[in-house]
Amino acid sequence: MGLKTRQEYIESLRRMKPTAYMFGERITNVVDNPRLRAGIEATAATYEIAQLDEFRNLTVTRSPLIHEEVNRFTLPPSSIEDLVARVKLNRKLGQRVGTCHQRCTGLDCLSALSIVTYDIDQKCDTKYHQHFIEFLKYMQKNDLTGNAAVTDVKGDRSLGPREQPDKDMYLRVVERREDGIVVRGAKAHQTGSLSAHEIIVLPTRAMRKGDEDYAVSFAVPADSPGLIHIVGRSSLDQRELDGCDMGNIRYSKYCPTLIFNDVFIPRERIFMCGEVEFAGEMVVRFSSYHRQSHGGCKSGKIDCMIGTALTMMDYNGTSQASHLKQKVIDMVHRAETLYGCCLAASYEGRKEPSGNYFIDTTLANASKIHEGKEMAEAIRLMVDICGGFVSDLPSDRDLENPEIGPLIKKYLKGVQDVPVENRIKMFRLAEKLAMESADTISDIHGGGSPEAHRVTILRETDLEAKKKAAKRLAGIET
Ligand SMILES: Cc1cc2nc3c(=O)[nH]c(=O)nc-3n(C[C@H](O)[C@H](O)[C@H](O)COP(=O)(O)OP(=O)(O)OC[C@H]3O[C@@H](n4cnc5c(N)ncnc54)[C@H](O)[C@@H]3O)c2cc1C
Structure with missing residues (x-):
């Protein structure tokens, strides 16, 4: 509990068992794969700088929710100063890793959810904000990284979600149960999904009446059953596997396609389910x-x-x-x-x-x-x-x-x-x-x-x- 060191972050990923593929093969050791490790190191920099005097003031802040010191990447902004600090911190990290550090997307999801779950509850008498607050406490207390699963694969761009010949082109609810939902679909270009502890899903577009199954938001551990990370190629990726000619000797970026092959989401992890009028917001x-x-x-x-x-x-x-x-x-x-x-x-x-x-x-x-x-x-x-x-x-x-x-x-x-x-x-x-x-x-x-x-x-x-x-x-x- 509390702020993680760089090493603790890497060890926490080592304990996870995600289903991952790269170049046609199953990757069982994500953390020690040189290609993935270069991406993980970029996210690890967000933990590393929290321990360094030069960056600590910008990176570490106090959570009004859990009343403890937290990494800013788990804190939805609650002041203008927080909004400003996000930009300054991202610039420092950009300078340090020279590529994408991959942790901002999770914070951006948390920030959006901190506003929209509240708005939905006000109008629809739902309990999403409480679900979100409990999830946020968990993220903050354990200093976790979230991945933003927003971009659906979308099939024929001229058609809406329910007009697609294959109904899974936008992630959707395929089963509603007493204790939760089962979802199916695929999210594309998932920056650092294997560097994240949690996958945070938001809808990719505004929705209309009739699109209820597609207006869904939730969080799910990155190693949940049914979740498959397929690491995409990047132009210089073989350099990391070769261990030479890398240019940036430590840091890199990778973006898997993430398939949700009938993944169960417990009720308390759901932040939106069917409220089509809030998908756009x-x-x-x-x-x-x-x-x-x-x-x-x-x-x-x-x-x-x-x-x-x-x-x-x-x-x-x-x-x-x-x-x-x-x-x-x-x-x-x-x-x-x-x-x-x-x-x-x-x-x-x-x-x-x-x-x-x-x-x-x-x-x-x-x-x-x-x-x-x-x-x-x-x-x-x-x-x-x-x-x-x-x-x-x-x-x-x-x-x-x-x-x-x-x-x-x-x-x-x-x-x-x-x-x-x-x-x-x-x-x-x-x-x-x-x-x-x-x-x-x-x-x-x-x-x-x-x-x-x-x-x-x-x-x-x-x-x-x-x-x-x-x-x-x-x-x-x-
Ligand atoms: C390196 C990288 C990292 C990314 N990381 C993430 C991430 O971490 N999480 C995440 O969720 N997403 C991520 N994205 C996805 C990103 O948000 C999408 O690539 C973007 O929204 C465009 O979607 P698309 O790739 O499906 O392209 P398309 O939607 O197919 O767009 C291609 C072109 O067609 C146009 N177009 C598409 N549909 C229509 C239409 N109906 N009418 C008119 N014009 C249209 C677009 O304007 C665009 O010019 C990432 C993308 C990249 C490239």
Whole structure:
């Protein structure tokens, strides 16, 4: 009980027995699999920094619920300061791991549920908020990590859940029992589902009358019977299994497809079941929180890219090239605009009836649109500054080869006083930062595709107020 150390977190995962597959084979030891371990280490960083003086104040806070110190990743925000701290913490973690740390999604689910379960109970006389509060206490007391299982596989996108030829394309309730429900379906792109203790399921979209079986939310241990994690490929995943040419030597990201093959959910773990009118609110709350989280960690990732670009300039002998300095400026302002937008979304947050704080959705979604475009531009700038060996550097194994190793070291040398090995390492890091598909593609689709951000902005923005301002200036009476 209480805050876990990094090692305690890893050991707690070791005690779990999830059903996991990768490359067609069953993985029985998740924690010691090098591919998965690199992802687990990224989440472990959220535990590690809670023990470090430099980060402790930002990471550790007090829970008003259990009246104990907790890791911020188990605390739904209950003040503007909490909303701001989320962004700052995510940036620090982005800088530390250089990829996705994978623990924000669980917090974003907890934050959405802290508001919506209360709202449902007020209207429908249900007991979901109490279920949620008990679950939250359990998460906080044991310092657990949650995974956000939101994105259904969705089948034919032009059809709604119950119109699909195969009714399981959206996760649904297939059996209602006295003691709980049985669910079936599949959630795609499940960031770090094997690094999590609990899978937190939310609906993926707004629902209509008739969609009751699909309007479901609950939490379930990641190793529950019937739950199958199928680890997806990422562009550089084999490097971790090979144990060389990893670039980022410790941290990585993986995103399984998660199949719910008739999984039983006890009644007390259910947070929504059939209240179709609240599915949309659940999605908007979660995705807005999550889009804000992205801006924090991705600005931290751009910081890593800026550091890589500047170091490569030193190693290449280009540190005085003025056009490269301009490109560094272009990277810095992109990181700061992203960060600033997420901070603004926090400062403009507001208290909800449940007592928790929600961010400004327009600002959060604006930050995500910015991220989708500008992360790609930051990557382009970094690659431009570093040079072509980001794409096709010889392997470390070639360096170790007695015949070609010395030749590679001779011809890959940059400035005289920098060991060639360091220049090679930095190229590798640039490659990982630019091309780790499990992370870079989340810049675009993570937290919803760009059109979802735009639609939310259109819906949430007070357009009438803007028209009124223009008409007033033009002297048009309304
Ligand atoms: C790296 C990564 C990590 C992720 N992590 C998680 C996670 O941890 N948990 C989680 O739940 N999800 C996660 N996601 C999923 C993410 O939220 C989805 O990828 C996103 O919502 C888009 O859904 P999709 O991939 O099914 O694409 P689609 O929904 O198929 O979208 C593809 C394109 O089609 C458009 N489109 C789709 N349907 C329609 C329609 N009906 N009408 C018009 N246009 C349409 C979209 O706007 C988009 O441009 C992650 C995604 C990525 C890439």
